[in-house]
Amino acid sequence: MIQIQGIGWIDESHYGTVRRAKQSHYAQRATLDTVGQQDGLFRGPIKNFGRFDRVTRLVCTLTALALEDGGLVYGSDNLDIGLLGLNPAGCLAANRSFYTDYVEAGRTLSRANLFIYTLPTSPLAEAAIHFGLSGPLLYLDPLGEVFVDTIETVTSLLGSGQTKQVLLYRIEAMTGWAALLGEREVEQDDWQTDSLPEDLRSDIQDITATLKKSGY
Amino acid sequence: MKTVAVDVDMLTPFGEGLDACWDGLRDGVGMVSKVDRFSTEAFPCHLAACIPGLRYHAGPSLVEQMLQALQKRAVAIPEDAYLMLATTTGEVDLLEETILSDTTDTRAGALDVLLNKCCDLFALNTGGTVVSAACASSTVALGLAAASIESGSRDCVLIVACDAVTEFVFTGFSSLMALDPEGARPFAAERKGLSIGEGAGYILLMSEKRAQRENRPILGQIAGWGLSNDANHMTGPARDGEGLARAVAKSLRTAQMAPERVGFVCAHGTGTLYNDAMEMSAFKRIWSQPCPTFSIKGAMGHAMGATGLLEAALSLRALQESVVLATTNVQHVADEALGWVTTEAQPCHTDMALSTNSGFGGVNAAVLFKRGQGDV
DSSP: OOEEEEEEEEOSSEEEESTTOOEEEOTTTOOTTTHHHHTTOSSSOOTTGGGOOHHHHHHHHHHHHHHHHTTOOOSSSOBOEEEEEEOTTTTHHHHHHHHHHHHHTTSSOOOHHHHTTOSTTHHHHHHHHHHTBOSOEEEEEESSSHHHHHHHHHHHHHHTTSOSEEEEEEEOSSOEEEEEEESSOOOOTTOOOTTSOHHHHHHHHHHHHHHHHHTO | OOEEEEEEEEEETTEESHHHHHHHHHTTOOOOEEOOSSOOTTSSOOEEEOOTTOOSSSSSOHHHHHHHHHHHHOOOOOTTOEEEEEOSSSSHHHHHHHHHTTOOOTTTTOHHHHHHHHHHHTTOOSOEEEEEBTBTHHHHHHHHHHHHHHTTSOSEEEEEEEEOOOHHHHHHHHHTTOBOTTOOOTTBTTOOOBOEEOEEEEEEEEEHHHHHHTTOOOOEEEEEEEEEEOOSOSSSOOTTOHHHHHHHHHHHHHHTOOGGGOOEEEOOOOSOHHHHHHHHHHHHHHOSSOOOEEOSHHHHOBOGGGHHHHHHHHHHHHHHHTEEOOOTTOSSBOGGGTTTBOSSOEEOOOSEEEEEEEEGGGEEEEEEEEEOSSOO
C-alpha cells in the first residue's frame, strides 16, 4: 500500500513537518529562500547554494524537511528515491531571467549559470545532487485534476520497481510542500494537521483520497 | 497488458514524415548547416539542424508550426487518447519576442499553454500532461505511457514531442561551450560537442487489445523501460556510466529479458566528450560483447526533448528493415567505442532494440522495443 511517509512544508511565515509535528516561525529572522541554510536544516553546506534561484532553494529546504519527517538520513550513500515536480509556473521566471540578462548584455554571450536553470527539472536536479537521490527525476504539468495523473505516475514508478520511494513536490509562488511517498506502512492517525496551512491540508486530503481510490 | 505503437509521424530537418528521415539517415545525408534563423556572429559555432521554411518571430511559435504540419498529416487519432507532451523549452521563442519587444506577457512560453494548444490541435478530449525530463523527456514519456497502459489505467496514449532551434537555446549551449564548430561527431575521437537540432513527432500507443479491436497495424511493442538519475552534476554525466547502466538494467528487468536479446542500441550519442564516453562505459557494464550502437545526431542534430521520440520511431523502423543505421559524421571512432559504433549501415536480424537518452541534471532513460508486424 502506497502511503505518505513524510511531509515538509513552507509558507510565507512558517515551515514544518507533519509526522513529527515540527513547526517554526521564521518570518522575523529569515526569508523564504534563506531559512533552510540559516536554520541548519541541511546536514552540510550545499555547493553553489548562493547561485540557486528561489525555487531551487525552496526545493532543497523542502527535501530536507520531508526526508527528516520520513525518518531518512542522507549522507555518503545515494538513496533510491525519485523526484517528481509539480510547479505550475515551471521555469518561466528562470527563462525570463536568463534571456533578459543575455539581451541586456548585448546579445553576445549568455551566462551558463543562468542557462542551467532554464529547465523545469533543474531545481529537482540540484536537490538530487545534494541529497544523493538516484531515482527517476521528472516534471509534470497535468491538465485538470492534478493529483489523479500525478498519483498514477507515482504508482507506476513504484509499482514497476523504478524506485523505492518518490518525493512529490508542489511549489506555488510563496509556498510549497514535498511529500515522501512509498510502500512502507506508517501510522497516519497521529498526524497533527490542524495547524497546517489550509492549501496543504486540502492537498494531503486529495492525495490520500486519490491513493485510496486507485487501490494502491 | 502489452503496449503497442500503432502510428508514428515526424517533422525533422529532413522534411515531413518518417520515410524522409529514414532515407536521409540511411543515405548518410547530413542536415547540420549554417543557421540563418538568427545571427550567430557572436558565437564560436554557427551550425545547427533546422527545419526549412519555419518562420521565426513571425506569428505562431516554431513548435506550433511544426505541430500544425504534423496534425495536417495525422489520421485516425482517437479523441479519447490521453496526451503526453514531451518538451524542454516548448515555445520559448514567444518568450524571446516579449523580452525583445519589451512587452509584458508573463505567460509567453508557458508549457501548459502549449499543452492546451496541442489538445485543441489534435482534438483530444481526455486531458493530458506535460512531461519534462531534460533531453530524456520523450523517453520518460514512453515509459510512463507504457506503465499506464500495462496497468490498465488507460488504453490509448498519444505522445507528442517537440523542441526548436532558438537563439535562447543556441546561446545557452554556446555559453556552456557545448557546441562543436564543425558539427556533431558522435563517438568520434575528434568530437568536440553537439549540434542543436529540432523536430516534432508523435507516437500513438494502445493496449494490444484495443489495437486489435480497432484493426490497427502493430508497429512494435514497448517491452521495457527504465529511469534513473546520476545525482552527480547539473550538466555533466557521471563518468562511470553507472546511472545510465542502472536505467538500462531496469528496462531489461521490466521486459524480463537478458541483455543478449538486444540486437542494437540507438544511443543518445550527442557528440560531447563526456556524454559519449559515459554511454560506452554504461553499455560495457551491461554487455560483455559489443552490441551494435549508433547515433543519429551527427546527421540531424540534437532535438532535445523531442529526440527520444524521433529515435523511438527510427528504432522501430530499423527493426522492421533489419538494418542498424550508420553514425553520420564520424571519421575515426573513439577507442572506447571501437567495435560498438557503426559507421556504415549493416544488416541486423533481431526483434529487440534499445534506445537511450540522458540529460541535464543527470537524468537517464532507456526503452526497449520489440518488432511488430505492421509497416513503420
